[in-house]
Amino acid sequence: MTDQTSTTMRTFDSRQVTSAAIKVLTTGWRLSFALVIIGLVIAIIRDEPLARELGTFSHVFDELRHGHSNGFLGVGILVMILSPIVSAATIAVSFFRIGDRQYGIITTVVFIILMISIGLSLL
């Protein structure tokens, strides 16, 4: 949307926005599944028990640094959770790039709300 005074239907060239979203989501689920599969293989080979909860961010990344299955599984789950948030950020930037300020701002608001939900989880 470049002309906000227009009230009739218009079509927009949103390919940049769409392709940015596709890239982020596809990368997100591929990375997440790769980490989860690695974690499961390690758990089976080493007969490691799976944790009953993920734990804090620092705990999850500590586990990953030490090559524990729970680290890979935890980061895999977190990557999946974060994928839609990263896609919101990317979409906001793409809207601003194509000159659509209104939806750039709306998407930024969505991103902020999602970040607040993450922020609440860290309290």
Added chain:
Amino acid sequence: MDLDYSLALGLAAASAAILGSMLGLGGGVFIVPLFTLYLGVDPKIAVGASAIAVVTNSVVGSSNHLRNGFTNIRLSMLLQVTTAVGAIVGAIIAIWADASILKVLLGVLLVYSAFSMIRSRKVAYPNASPDTPDPYSIGATFSDPNSGGEIRYVPQRVKTGLAISTSAGVLSGMLGIGGGVIQVPVMNLIMKMPVKAAAGTSSFMVGMTAVATAAVFYSEGKIDPKVAVPAMLGVFVGSSLGSRLTKRLKTERLVMIFFVILTYLGASMVLSAFDFNPFG
């Protein structure tokens, strides 16, 4: 790790995703009842795992919907403002609410879904003309793979859609479901969007809605990898299978079968909230 239990959870999640994708409801609606009624998972852990599964389904599925042009990104962002706020509120309520309340709510929602499926009309609308008022700049076009033609539409009654999205968000947050059960009929019947665009836009939105739920449940230690990982993998496999099976099976008969399944699961959830286990 307990492979048998993980496999059982994975199979249950895959079954949920197969059923969900056949009905266009997503797997979330079925995961919580299957996990709690058959596999003895704590309802709150099941809601947390369901939220992760819903995010997975959305992230994987949206890539395809976006490629096909079914997702209206502007509309999804507009509706997501109120939906995400509702989801945070719903998830906070769910953490403090008694588990039996969640069971009753989900049971009622399942029965509602069963009846709305029977009554659903899936209305088709004529193409919007270039002069159609579009004050929110959310008009869009996509190529219909069935007719081969270009479909143009402008979502209507946006304020009503925003209001209903808030309640869809609250329910999603409380129950770990995606919210597609509510969003798709609202977009199709109230906002007058083509079904494919409604499903594609809803699929993209539910991932973001479930993120808010997943984050709150994560903070409360209710994301159990033993349950969430099989749910993720099961949903991934099940939704791919479900979408292939859907093309081969007749919809009318399936709707009747699923009406019975949804009603049965819904009634079982409500009864189990009162410590009456219909499975003995």
